[in-house]
Amino acid sequence: MSVFSAAEIDYLRTQPLGRLATVGRDGMPHATAVGAYYDPEDDTVVIGSAGDMVASKKYRDARRTGKAALIVDDLASVAPWTPRGVEIRGRVRTHDSGGAQVGQRLSVPFPMDEAYLRIEPLRIVSWGIDTGSYETHARTVGASVD
Structure with a gap:
């Protein structure tokens, strides 16, 4: 059984662009657009x-x-304004090899580099997926990262 709802999985499969947040050595946050x-x-x-x-x-x-x-996240509509999305907080693992094969298996539309990241969800918050646009569905799905 997945930690994601069926609707969240369907959404993630149709929205391949996200923003990844990490924290630098100096404590400053860093966000970047990612596949x-x-x-x-x-x-x-x-x-x-x-x-x-x-x-x-x-x-x-x-x-x-x-x-x-x-x-x-994205906008399902702008009239009326209908935001929806999924936030995933968790453990991230770095992989130095195998990315090309993973990319092919997942039908990534570009040739993926051998190195890649994998996020294991610990907390999931979604809106506009299983709920209305301004309601959240939040849950902890794993033990915290220390």
């Missing part, structure tokens, strides 16, 4: 890149802290 892909094999979200992932700040921050947050 995000739900992986049903282990109920995680894969963050891929067409560029050199290992050289990126997000990769270095993820490797150092093991923590990240990801938001995938």
Whole structure:
């Protein structure tokens, strides 16, 4: 059984662009747009890149802290204003190899770099997916990252 609702999984499968937040060595937050892909094999979200992932700040921050947050959201409509999205906070694992194969398996529309990130959800907050646009569905789904 997934930690995501069926509606959240369907949404994540149709929205491959998200924003990843990490924290730098100096304590400053860092957010960047990323390709995000739900992986049903282990109920995680894969963050891929067409560029050199290992050289990126997000990769270095993820490797150092093991923590990240990801938001995938959009507007279902602008009239009326209808936001929806999913926030995933959790444990992030860095992988130095295998990204190309993972990207092919998940039908990523670009050639993924060998290095990639994988987010294991610990807390999920969604809005406009299983609820109205201004109601949240929030739950803790794993033990905290220390």
